[in-house]
Amino acid sequence: MTDIITRLREVSFDDLHPNERLKVDSDYLRGSLLKGMADTATGAVVPDDTQLTKFHGFYMQDDRDVRNERRQRKLEPLYSFMVRLRLPGGRISAAQWQTLDDVASDYANDTLRITTRQTFQYHGVFKENLRAHLKTINDAMIDTIAACGDVNRNITSTANPHRSALHRQVYELAGEISAHLLPRTRAYHEIFLGEERVAGGPDEVYEPLYTQHYLPRKFKIGLAIPPDNELDVFANDVAFIADVGEDGTLNGFNVAVGGGMGTTHGEPATYPRMASVIGFCTTEQVVDVAEKIMLVQRDNGNRQDRKNARLKYTVDTMTVEGFKAAVEEYLGYELAADRPFEFTTTGDQLGWYQGEDGQWHYGLYIENGRIRDYPANNPIHAGMQIKSGLRAIADMHDGDIVLTTNQNVIITCVAEKDRERIDAIIDQYRMVKNVTPMRQHSMACVAFPTCGLAMAESERYLPGLLDKLDSIMKKAGLENDPIVVRMSGCPNGCSRPFMAEIGFVGKAIGRYNLYLGGNETGTRLNKMYRENIDEKTILEELTPLLHRYASEREAGECFGDFVIRAGVIKATTQGLDFHEQ
Structure with a gap:
């Protein structure tokens, strides 16, 4: 195999995507950011630097709700940054929560947003507040390095490391992989934390894994423990699926890629894909296997067309067997044959439950992951004080607080004597409302007003649409049935809508593509059912389908399975025919 430096020495930058030259010329992600951060005449940074900020964990955005008004007033857009944390496995201490809560109030828009990758992101961080924001969380032993950009991003793990010794072991492996695949450049520390630059050395000193080329596109890893698949492990570039012995011992992991x-x-050459299982590795091999899969992608991924640069396209170009052979060549050994496994759910455990050691944990539902205090006149969340309530819990709690990939919170390791206190806080701050199973299994991306890619609303719109769908469900006698519903404001699919039983993907303001046929275990892609429809049509389409499901379903049959059996859509069988979408 030819490594990336050798291969690209033979290729003109004119034949590559402009970002490839940008990375090489950036002085290991420094660019002109030091100068740009000091420019107080604008809230923005120059275009090239907006690409580099992603590697450091934040995106430049502007408030699209006021864009036209500011244009009319001849003002620049209201620029700010979305800041995302690197938080492998989603675990933070109560003391860290206090800091992150303070940062939201002092330097952001007074909210925290749990992402579908088990971390926090902040919105509305103005350039003049960015350094203070990053320094404050750094003092709490948290950073944003590689939370975005063409690198390995935040690693997800089966929720709650305190649930059992096995969960703790898998969580720790997620941290080991994250640390091993972290970029080595000190640009972040120099530009944003005030570290003095040390005289440089050869390329390999700066980036022994990434080189100055970094990866063709983002790279995501998840670790799951069957039968729970709350992190939708097959949506990752690399999926590690635990194999556990009868005695609870972790034997190793099935490995899936792509x-x-x-x-x-409108571009059929782009498509959602589920990871393909290519073999099995021992626990001791996990970090090595993760690295070598990443290096095969580094050296073979598409650097001409970023729309086809993800690992899934590399796997399809090389074929699954060809990609596996390349990984084994980099490893110097073969992966073992994969082992059987089964997933049964993608949902979180909410309310009180006990872990293996008898400690209590509380799963708290957070609609679309937005942690904020709502005014009394909010039509959906009237008077819910979620941010203040969680701060009150953090102030009295000795355990950890864990984020989930379903955008919820787990308050862990609660002593028996403290359960009543936490229940009282939850009641005092009105943190829990009546949540139907459908709503509990729903997710939405941020979309408007901050995401520059959004074509339609998502986070702000889905709760109201769910009210109407819940009403239909109740009339059909389905109010106690979980159906996985997800909405994304654009086809980038941050809320994993292509794996939902009912998926909505934004096409334009007020219009969505409707997808049906995923399943409740996260093991099948859905398919487009109707294109570019408004809410009226959405409800007209789903109402008779939900009533049919109520009257015609078989025992234990989920909605996604029903629409396939009933011939509403064609089966996808793991998404092997995803090119047809």
């Missing part, structure tokens, strides 16, 4: 959700409307 998952990814992002597509582009």
Whole structure:
């Protein structure tokens, strides 16, 4: 195999995507950011630097709700940054929560947003507040390095490391992989934390894994423990699926490659894909296998067309067997044969439950992951004080607080004597409302007003649509049935809509593509059912289908399975025919 430096020495930058030259010329992600951060005449940074900020964990955005008004007033857009944390496995201490809560109030828009990759992101961080924001969380032993950009991003793990010794072991492996695949450049520390630059050395000193080329596109890894698949492990570039012995011992992991959700409307060469299982590795081999899969992608991924640069396209270009052979060549040994496994759910455990050691944990539902205090006149969340309530819990709690990939929170390791206190806080701050199973299994991306890619509303719209769908469900006698519903404001699919039983993907303001046929275990892609429809049509389409499901379903049959059996859509069988989408 030819490594990336050798291969690209033979290729003109004119034949590559402009970002490839940008990375090489960036002085290991420094660019002109030091100068740009000091420019107080604008809230923005120059275009090239907007690409580099992603590697450091934040995106430049502007408030699209006020864009036209500011244009009319001849003002620049209201620029700010979305800041995302690197938080492998989603675990933070109560003391860290206090800091992150303070940062939201002092330097952001007074909210925290749990992402579908088990971390926090902040919105509305103005350039003049960015350094203070990053320094404050750094003092709490948290950073944003590689939370975005063409690198390995935040690693997800089966929720709650305190649930059992096995969960703790898998969580720790997620941290080991994250640390091993972290970029080595000190640009972040120099530009944003005030570290003095040390005289440089050869390329390999700066980036022994990434080189100055980094990866062709983002790279995501997840670790799951069957039968729970709450992190939708097959949506990852690399999926590690635990194999556990009868005595609870972790034997190792099935390895799957090539998952990814992002597509582009109208371009069939882009598509969602589920990861393909290529073998099995021992626990001791996990970090090595993760590295070598990443290096095969580094050296073979598409650097001409970023829309086809994810690992899923590399796997399809090389074929699954060809990609596996390349990984084994880099490893110097063969992967073992994969082992059987089964997933049964993608949902979180909410309310009180006990872990293996008898400690209590509380799963708290957070609609679409937005942690904020709502005014009394909010039509959906009237008077819910979620941010203040969680801060009150953090102030009295000795355990950890864990984020989930379903955008919820787990308050862990609660002593028996403290359960009543936490229940009282939850009641005092009105943190829990009546949540139907459908709503509990729903997710939405951020979309408007901050995401520059959004074509339609998502986070702000889905709760109201769910109210109407819940009403239909109740009339059909389905109010106690879980159906996985997800909405994304664009086809990048951050909320993993292509794996939902009912998926909505934004096409334009007020219009969505409707997808049906995923399943409740996260093991099948859905398919487009109707294109570019408004809410009226959405309800007209789903109402008779939900009533048919109520009257015609078989025992234990989920909605996604029903629409396939009933012939509403064609089966996808793991998404092997995803090119047809």
